[in-house]
Each structure stands twice: as C-alpha cells, then as structure tokens.
Amino acid sequence: MEIKEALEDILIDLLDKTGLSHTKIEITEEENNNYNINIESQNPSELIGSRGETIQAIQHILKILAWKKAQSEHFNILVDVDNYRKKQEDNALKLAARKIAIARKTGREQALPPMSPYIRRKIHLYCMGAGFEDIETYSKGDGETRQLVIKLK
Numbered sequence: 001m002e003i004k005e006a007l008e009d010i011l012i013d014l015l016d017k018t019g020l021s022h023t024k025i026e027i028t029e030e031e032n033n034n035y036n037i038n039i040e041s042q043n044p045s046e047l048i049g050s051r052g053e054t055i056q057a058i059q060h061i062l063k064i065l066a067w068k069k070a071q072s073e074h075f076n077i078l079v080d081v082d083n084y085r086k087k088q089e090d091n092a093l094k095l096a097a098r099k100i101a102i103a104r105k106t107g108r109e110q111a112l113p114p115m116s117p118y119i120r121r122k123i124h125l126y127c128m129g130a131g132f133e134d135i136e137t138y139s140k141g142d143g144e145t146r147q148l149v150i151k152l153k
C-alpha cells in the first residue's frame with residue numbers, strides 16, 4: 001500500500017474512532033517524502049483544540065501508526081485543519097517582517113511572542129533567506145515561553 005493511501009486510511013479510522021468529525025481529507029506529497037494533510041471539518045475548533053493541542057496529538061498518533069505500517073520507509077507528515085497552521089505561519093512571517101524592519105530602523109533586538117517550535121523554525125529559515133544577510137535570529141526561554149529574537153548581525 002502506498003504511503004499516501006495508508007495515511008488517509010489510518011487518519012479516517014482514527015478520526016472515526018475518536019468521534020472527531022471531518023468532511024474532507026486532502027493529502028499532498030511534497031519533496032523528500034514530506035506529506036501535508038489538510039482536514040476540512042464543519043467544526044474545526046474541535047480538531048484544532050486549545051492552542052493547537054488536538055491537531056498536534058492527531059499528527060503524533062498518525063505518525064506513529066503510519067511509521068509502524070510503512071516500517072522501513074522514512075517520511076514526515078504535517079497535519080492541518082482548515083489551513084489553520086498555514087494561516088498561523090503566514091501571520092508569524094508577517095510579524096517577523098515587521099520586527100525585522102523595526103530592528104533595521106532602531107538597531108535593537110526584537111523579541112517575538114512565544115510560539116511553537118515549528119513556527120520558530122519557519123521564521124529562522126525565513127530570516128536565513130536572500131535579503132536578510134544583515135539579520136540573525138536566536139531562541140530564548142524554555143517550554144511554553146520559548147520565543148524567537150531578531151537582531152542585526
């Protein structure tokens with residue numbers, strides 16, 4: 001069975017058994033065996049949970065079950081609900097762009113609010129791209145309070 005089909009079968013079974021409603025599941029394969037899964041639902045907040053905790057749990061369980069089924073194949077998955085994570089990522093990158101502009105104008109470090117490791121990594125990578133040679137980032141704090149800081153090199 002192909003990974004994409006296995007992911008869909010496992011996810012549908014998981015959602016049905018937990019009583020979490022869904023209307024559509026879309027799985028896209030990116031490069032290097034990365035799979036993006038978007039679940040559409042009439043009640044997305046039920047699937048997302050407080051601060052994205054439910055969506056994170058769904059992703060974790062799905063990874064474990066899919067890795068067991070695929071055995072030797074290596075792949076990564078990212079589960080999203082009604083593009084919630086995509087919107088979060090877009091908003092975080094816009095905030096980072098504003099903070100970069102402030103750092104360039106004032107020369108002072110700019111701290112972003114605490115955020116998930118996934119979003120912090122996206123911003124780190126964004127700031128390593130072209131046009132940001134004068135910018136560097138680092139994370140500070142622990143756990144739930146870990147935040148990203150943007151500063152001039």
